[in-house]
Amino acid sequence: MNRAPAVTAGGSLTVPAIGFGTYGLNGLPALDVIRQAVASGYRLFDSAFNYENEGAVGAALRSASVPREELLITSKLPGRHHAHDEAIATIEESLLRTGLEYLDLYLIHWPNPGVGLYVEAWQALIEARERGLVRHIGVSNFLPDHLTALMEATGVTPEVNQIELHPYFQQETQRAFDREHGIITEAWSPLGRATDILQDPVLTGIAHKHQITVPQVVLRWHTLIGSVPLPKSADPQRQVQNLTVAGISLDEDDLAAIAALDRPAGRIWDQDPATYEEF
Numbered sequence: 050m051n052r053a054p055a056v057t058a059g060g061s062l063t064v065p066a067i068g069f070g071t072y073g074l075n076g077l078p079a080l081d082v083i084r085q086a087v088a089s090g091y092r093l094f095d096s097a098f099n100y101e102n103e104g105a106v107g108a109a110l111r112s113a114s115v116p117r118e119e120l121l122i123t124s125k126l127p128g129r130h131h132a133h134d135e136a137i138a139t140i141e142e143s144l145l146r147t148g149l150e151y152l153d154l155y156l157i158h159w160p161n162p163g164v165g166l167y168v169e170a171w172q173a174l175i176e177a178r179e180r181g182l183v184r185h186i187g188v189s190n191f192l193p194d195h196l197t198a199l200m201e202a203t204g205v206t207p208e209v210n211q212i213e214l215h216p217y218f219q220q221e222t223q224r225a226f227d228r229e230h231g232i233i234t235e236a237w238s239p240l241g242r243a244t245d246i247l248q249d250p251v252l253t254g255i256a257h258k259h260q261i262t263v264p265q266v267v268l269r270w271h272t273l274i275g276s277v278p279l280p281k282s283a284d285p286q287r288q289v290q291n292l293t294v295a296g297i298s299l300d301e302d303d304l305a306a307i308a309a310l311d312r313p314a315g316r317i318w319d320q321d322p323a324t325y326e327e328f
């Protein structure tokens with residue numbers, strides 16, 4: 050059963066309203082967790098070359114109980130392989146690791162502006178899409194300047210920008226830029242990776258008022274602001290809980306209270322893409 054039937058459109062890509070994060074799910078134990086996620090109703094999966102779990106994600110999804118065409122499988126290019134030929138080899142390697150015939154979505158993981166090769170990496174992703182290795186291409190952690198540079202250099206707009214986004218870091222300006230350019234905004238660490246956000250008294254109060262959980266408040270908020278959250282949970286009950294938010298009615302007071310939680314310095318690990326480098 051697909052518990053997140055709503056979609057967000059951008060360009061030619063349509064994705065479920067909520068996807069599944071796989072960071073930290075590795076090796077054989079990951080297989081059951083990811084198969085369980087499919088059974089829970091997830092269809093959009095997020096992995097990365099650097100998570101070292103493309104093998105587990107691919108194996109789990111190849112043996113999943115739903116047809117391949119219902120699944121959207123994502124991976125990402127690491128910063129150490131932005132140079133064109135290395136990027137192509139890395140995308141090919143991602144695909145081989147998954148054992149799939151194609152990936153649905155491939156992203157540049159971080160812009161790494163100090164390295165300065167993200168336009169070259171983008172040209173490699175465009176080629177990979179033309180060759181059918183990947184069906185859709187996008188970026189992660191890109192700021193407006195980085196996106197503008199890609200679009201001006203190639204004329205090709207990323208279909209997705211996956212960014213840090215949660216009630217303590219709401220990214221209104223970046224979301225508006227993405228929206229204006231038809232780019233889908235996906236949210237990483239949508240639950241703040243279970244840090245103090247889940248104990249926040251404002252969110253706890255809203256959860257109590259609606260007789261739901263704080264993660265449900267937060268995930269419903271994501272879908273209402275047009276963000277596609279990618280919560281990770283290894284727990285089957287939490288997987289279902291996180292996906293069962295479509296019928297929740299947050300009112301104007303709730304939304305105003307959540308909007309007021311935004312903090313200029315709200316990034317969990319202070320990873321500002323203008324300066325942060327991840328290889």
Ligand SMILES: NC(=O)C1=CN([C@@H]2O[C@H](COP(=O)(O)OP(=O)(O)OC[C@H]3O[C@@H](n4cnc5c(N)ncnc54)[C@H](OP(=O)(O)O)[C@@H]3O)[C@@H](O)[C@H]2O)C=CC1
Nearest residue numbers: 070071072095237238239240241242243264280281282283
């Ligand atoms: N592009 C990028 O740079 C980045 C991308 N990502 C992607 O985003 C995904 C999600 O982000 P992530 O950092 O994993 O953090 P999340 O915000 O998804 O939080 C995951 C944590 O929340 C817990 N959790 C999940 N659901 C519940 C619930 N209902 N109640 C209580 N606790 C819950 C999980 O524990 P448990 O498993 O025990 O339920 C886990 O500890 C990643 O897995 C990855 O795919 C993440 C970081 C950066």
Ligand SMILES: O=C(O)C(=O)[C@@H](O)[C@H](O)C(=O)CO
Nearest residue numbers: 072097158159237318320327
């Ligand atoms: O998980 C990812 O995709 C990352 O890019 C990590 O760097 C992430 O930001 C993290 O794990 C921070 O501790």
